[in-house]
Amino acid sequence: MAKFEPDEDLVRRLSSLLAETGLSEIEYEANGQRIRVARHVGGAANSAVPMVPAAPGVAATASAPSAESVPDNAVVSPMVGTAYVSSEPGSKPFVAVGDQVREGQTVLIIEAMKVMNPIPAPRSGRITRIMVQDGQPVEFGEPLMVID
16 A cells, blocks of 8 residues: 655645634545544644545444444434534424424534534434534534434
């Protein structure tokens, strides 16, 4: 495998995006090579970590919580960002515990890089648990709510 030489300008731009958006990490992939820049909560400097491309058909799971920590039927965050339970401050939440939802219905919004991303219910069912609060930062793979 060829040696990976990260582009310093790219690392600096990604680091600036972290500071600008308040994200804890960002990952960029091009031409089969990935780079992840992460900010550590303890105030440590941003770091660039070259990542080896995953073998075809193998999903990356290093960032995702372990299977024991994710409840069955959990809706998990598809991205790093800030979760919002309603369309705007002070308005009625998209869903509440006990609500019946249908597949594809928006159950919350995650803001990432100043873009509001609606999160759809992956299946129909009843909301039995909401695991995030309005305005809470969330990580990739973090459980958001449970639909039974």
